[in-house]
Amino acid sequence: MKEITNNFGFIGFFGAPNAGKSTLMNACIGEKIAAVSKKAQTTRNQIRGIITTGSTQLVFVDTPGLHKGRKLPAINSRMMQEAWRSLEGLDLACYLIDTGVGISTHESLFLKQLCERANCPVLILLTKTDKYKNKLVDEKTKEVSDFLRDLAPHLSTRVTSLGFSQPLQCSAKAKDMVKNLIRIVCSAIPQGEWQYDVDAMTDVSTQFLVSEFIREQIFRQLGDELPYGSGVMIDRFEEKEVTHIDATIYVPREGHKRIMVGKQGKTIKAIGSEARKSVENLLQNKVMLRLFVSVEKKWTEHPGAIHQIQGI
Numbered sequence: 546m547k548e549i550t551n552n553f554g555f556i557g558f559f560g561a562p563n564a565g566k567s568t569l570m571n572a573c574i575g576e577k578i579a580a581v582s583k584k585a586q587t588t589r590n591q592i593r594g595i596i597t598t599g600s601t602q603l604v605f606v607d608t609p610g611l612h613k614g615r616k617l618p619a620i621n622s623r624m625m626q627e628a629w630r631s632l633e634g635l636d637l638a639c640y641l642i643d644t645g646v647g648i649s650t651h652e653s654l655f656l657k658q659l660c661e662r663a664n665c666p667v668l669i670l671l672t673k674t675d676k677y678k679n680k681l682v683d684e685k686t687k688e689v690s691d692f693l694r695d696l697a698p699h700l701s702t703r704v705t706s707l708g709f710s711q712p713l714q715c716s717a718k719a720k721d722m723v724k725n726l727i728r729i730v731c732s733a734i735p736q737g738e739w740q741y742d743v744d745a746m747t748d749v750s751t752q753f754l755v756s757e758f759i760r761e762q763i764f765r766q767l768g769d770e771l772p773y774g775s776g777v778m779i780d781r782f783e784e785k786e787v788t789h790i791d792a793t794i795y796v797p798r799e800g801h802k803r804i805m806v807g808k809q810g811k812t813i814k815a816i817g818s819e820a821r822k823s824v825e826n827l828l829q830n831k832v833m834l835r836l837f838v839s840v841e842k843k844w845t846e847h848p849g850a851i852h853q854i855q856g857i
C-alpha cells in the first residue's frame with residue numbers, strides 16, 4: 546500500500562454577518578478571493594480558498610453569515626442552508642466572533658447549533674482585535690471563555706477537543722496572528738491526499754469571482770439605499786490581449802435601477818471602475834468591463850431565479 550506523506554484538511558469559517566470571515570479567509574490564503582464589505586450579507590455562497598505549502602494543502606471554506614429575521618426573502622434562507630451545508634466533511638470549524646460585538650443572544654444560539662451539528666473540533670476566534678483596546682479584548686476573551694465553560698459539558702469531545710475552552714484572539718490585519726492561526730489549523734488536520742492542484746487558489750470559476758467583485762463594489766459604493774437583492778451575471782467573458790467582460794446587475798424593483806445608475810451614471814461608473822481594478826489584479830491583464838442594469842422582479846423570492854443568478 547502507498548504511504549500517505551501529505552496533509553490535507555477542510556477548515557470552515559462561520560459566524561454572524563460582518564464577523565470578518567471573508568477577510569480572514571483572504572488573509573489566510575494571501576489572495577483576494579472573497580468579496581468583503583462593511584455591510585451584512587455580502588457573502589451568499591460557500592467559497593473555498595486553497596493554499597498549498599510544503600506537504601500541506603489547506604482548504605478554507607468561507608460561508609454566508611448566520612442570521613435570522615422575519616419576512617426575509619427566500620434568498621436568505623438559501624444562504625443559511627448554504628452555510629450549514631458547509632459543515633459537511635470539515636476537519637475543523639472556526640466560529641468567528643467580532644470582539645466589538647461579543648456573544649449576543651443570537652450568537653449564542655448559532656454557536657450552540659454549530660457545536661451540535663459539527664462532526665469536528667470547533668475553534669472560537671475573537672476577531673478584529675486590532676480595532677479595539679486591549680482592555681476590551683481581555684474582557685471579551687473572559688466573557689467568551691465563561692460562555693464556553695458553561696457550554697462544554699453539553700458537547701461531545703469531538704467538538705471540544707481543540708482549544709475550545711478559550712477563544713483565540715485574531716486579526717486579519719496582523720500577519721503573526723494569521724500565521725499562528727495557520728499553525729494551529731495545521732495541527733488539527735489529518736494526513737491525506739491533496740484534492741486540488743498545487744497552484745489552485747479556489748474551486749469557483751473566474752467568472753464567478755468577477756461577478757462577486759462587481760457585487761462587492763455594489764455593496765461598497767452604495768450607502769443605506771443599497772438594494773440588498775442585487776445580483777450579477779456575466780454575459781460575456783473574452784480573454785484576448787484585453788479581457789472583455791459584459792455583466793448585468795439584476796435588481797428586484799424598478800426604483801432600484803435608478804439608485805444603481807445614480808445621477809448622470811455616477812454610481813454605476815464608480816462600481817465599474819473599482820470592480821475593474823480588482824478584476825485586473827486577479828487576471829493580471831487589462832480589462833474592459835461593461836455593466837448593464839436590469840429589473841428582474843422579485844428574483845430574490847424565486848428559487849429558480851436565485852439559482853440562476855446567485856448559483857445557490
Ligand SMILES: Nc1nc2c(ncn2[C@@H]2O[C@H](COP(=O)(O)OP(=O)(O)O)[C@@H](O)[C@H]2O)c(=O)[nH]1
Nearest residue numbers: 562563564565566567568581582583673716717
Ligand atoms: N480592523 C479590522 N477590520 C476587519 C477585520 N476583519 C474584517 N474587517 C472588516 O469588517 C467588515 C466585514 O468583513 P467581512 O470579511 O466582509 O465579514 P463577513 O461578513 O464575516 O465575511 C469589513 O469592513 C472588513 O474590512 C480585521 O481583522 N480588522
Ligand SMILES: [Mg+2]
Nearest residue numbers: 566567587588
Ligand atoms: Mg463574507
